[in-house]
Amino acid sequence: MGSTSEVGRRDLVKRAAALGILAVPAMGTLTSCATGGGGGSDDGIKNKGTTSAKNPLGVKNGAPLEAFIFKGGLGDQYAKDAEADYNKTYGVTVKHTGTQQIGPKLQPRFAGGNPPDLIDNSGADHLDMNKLSAQGQLQDLTALLDAPSLDDPKKKVRDTLYPSTVEKGKHKDTFDVFYYAFTVYGTWYSHKLLKEKGWSYPTSFDDMIKLCAEIKKAGIAPWTYPGKYPYYVHFNLFAQIAKIGGLDKWIAIDNLEPGAWTSNDAVKQVVGHYEELAAKGYFLEGSQGLTHIQSQTAWTRGKAAFIPNGSWVENEAAPTTPADFDMAVGALFDGGSDDKMPHGTLRAEPSEPFIVAKGGKNPLGGMELLRILVSKKHAQNFATKVKSLTAVQGATDGMQLSPGLASAAKAVKEGGKNLLMIQLQEWYPKLTDEKLGGLTSQLLTGELKAADWIKKAQQYADEVAKDSSVTKFHRAS
Amino acid sequence: MRHGKYRFIVGFLALPLLVYGIFVISPFVQAFQISTTEWSGLRGTAKSVGLANYGKLLHSDEFWNALKHNVVMLVLVPIATLALGLFFAFMLNVGGRARRGAVITGVRGATFYKFVYFFPQVISITIISVIWFNIYNPDPHDGMLNSLLGVVGLDSLQSAWLGEGSLALACIMLVMVWANVGFYVVLFSAAMASIPREIYEAALLDGAGRSQTFFRITLPLLWDTVQTGWVYMGIIAMDAFALVQIMSVNMGGPDGATDVVPLRLYLTAFRDSQFGYAAAMGVAMLVVTLLFAVLTMRFARRERIEY
DSSP, X not given: OOOOSSOOHHHHHHHHHHHHHHHHHHXXXXXXXXXXXXXXXXXXXXXXXXXXXXXXTOBOTTOOOEXXXXXXXXXXXXXXXXXXXXXXXXXXXXXXXXXXXXXXXXXXXXXXTOOOSEEEOOSTTOOOHHHHHHTTOBOOOHHHHHSBOSSOTTSBGGGGBOHHHHHHTEETTEEOOEEEEEEEEEEEEEHHHHHHHTOOOOSBHHXXXXXXXXXXXXXXXXXXXXTTSTHHHHHHHHHHHHHHHOHHHHHHHHTTOTTTTTTOHHHHHHHHHHHHHHHTTOBOTTGGGOOHHHHHHHHHTTSEEEEEEETTHHHHTGGGOXXXXXXXXXXXXXXXXXXXXXXXXXXXXXXXXXXXBTTSSOHHHHHHHHHHHTSHXXXXXXXHHHSOEESBTTTTTXXXXXXXXXXXXXXXXXXXXXXXXXXXHHHOHIIIIIIIHHHHHHHHTTSSOHHHHHHHHHHHHHHHHHOTTSOOOOOOO | OOTTHHHHHHHHHXXXXXXXXXXXXXXXXXXXXXXXXXXXXXXXXXXXXXXXXXXXXXTOHHHHHHHHHHHHHHHHHHHHHHHHHHHHHHHHHTOSOOBTTBSSOOOTTHHHHHHHHHHHHHSOHHHHHHHHHHHTOOOTTTOHXXXXXXXXXXXXXXXXXXXXXXXXXXXXXXXXXXXXXXXXXXXXXXXXXXXXXXXXXXXXXXXXXXXXXXXXXXXXXXXXXXXXXXXXXXXXHHHOHHHHHHHSTTTTOSTTTTOOHHHHHHHHHXXXXXXXXXXXXXXXXXXXXXXXXXXXXXXXXXXXXXX
């Protein structure tokens, strides 16, 4: 710049430094500090009213209640409907916030000791429940489990739910997360496509490989996956390991036990199967760069036959799904005759975590709102509105279900007692999504061999096990 | 004006300084304090751990990997951006053929070009990231870049772009350059406009060509502006957070190939709830950026030319 001012740079720097020196002492007088604020450490439950048959938890009439609901693929209307019922009963208006930014919006409120009461902690930007639980900031929800259900006072809430809801929601021995939805993970396909071509859904890995060859001949890619979010592949990969090698050995992996990956032959078989799919070019080209929406669109348009996904896909892919697509989900594949779990085994587990903040103003109200949500009326409302099952057993019986949801419900029935629940991703997201996700993306492009995937996975798991800054959890069943 | 000059200045600056102190300096200082604790970000209290976070940082492969990518950006992005900016600005202001009545002109349609170059500056970086993510979409029909290559028969060059470990970082750097060139074209144009015409005319009379004019006259007279632009661009390259977060696969992937320090910091704070450790990363970033600025100022210093 044609510098006409006499102020040289050195002078400027000197002055700026002087200003800085002036400004810093002014800070000392600041009372507010990022880490300041109280903690929710008192154990006396706030806003306790009197209990009665109609009000088993003892919610105080007229006490304010605040709910933060994740407004993603499921929307938040279902929660508003439940809140309307709450308002009628307790003579208040629930303060409702629907957002996709649960974590960034609520982190400062937890740090400041004034969190909302009920939180639907879902989405990519969710709060770290493991930390919150370890710090004792989550309300123990056992009282809710033992309260009578809204539909039948003789039945406890606990007895209306899928058993895994209780198991999944535990941190150590405390039940403090209520998973409201019920997701079926698996291999999704178009029933119509398979029928037209005269193919049948494979029952084993070997059949799958054979079928892939045929599908490829027909000019369709056998598989696609969202490479931008490689953990989608884990939905199946992890569950397949548990199905073939048995739940005990998977629990060892969930618990980060030494050698849990390397000593399990099922890991070798499953990861090897994916290596083979990659080597034979059975993935839609370019999948490694697709988002979940893009890969689902490629799939609904018939460019690929199979996709690893969860039962929310029907709702999410609805805009691009042809009317006669006939979406369906299949059970896990057999590895061989000595599989530890029978055919029909399925990964189906609670999802959509709701938490009640202990330091909130009305934790009892938060629990009561959950009790309303798990009533038959609202469970059915949820199923209708967002095409998803809920934690309430048999809530959708006799309802007219969409193809994908009907297929998921059928798979759950056929799975019977063999419904798998995986905790690894819930407890150690950095390990599964970032570290193992990185390995998986290389495995599926053929840059990494199965043996190396396993070796590195073990190494990463061991690193997490050794890292004292990560809260550890343990499951027994 | 000599008398009581400083009291006068301080009187006027007191309020802005106070605001600046509260909202800029104090968070900076608090970041240092937070980086010496193991604060989770979810509670009002935290244990002090001294310098443990910094020790952890020094031994973290992830951090060094991210920093390496930042340094690569720091070297390549400013060079490419400033070189292109200078070239375009030169062509728009003095690179044209001599036309009637004016000796020194830009190329035809210079105003239009200036307008177009400045476009990316007015779009938010988030939108730019989304646009380019879709340009890089690997689908041979939906992805703009791949379908373009298909149309002109270069199918062999089609690729998964952001899903390809060896290309992903280059793809993101390209967007960075694209998004920032326009600003420098305008900046350098303004600076060039202040160079006296007589100098150019004298050079032309002496028979200097375009490139000689540029290297002997334009560049030396613009050196101050280039230096400022360099530091500013370096700070942008140290960031790159929004681009990487939105565009890269698996947040800084594939397998860490596009990871940058600000993204690492964000994930450490908001995903892993380790605000103390994340604050240490922030401090490390501050050190690197300051180092860069100081070194640039130190080594790029030249004689000042008065004109």
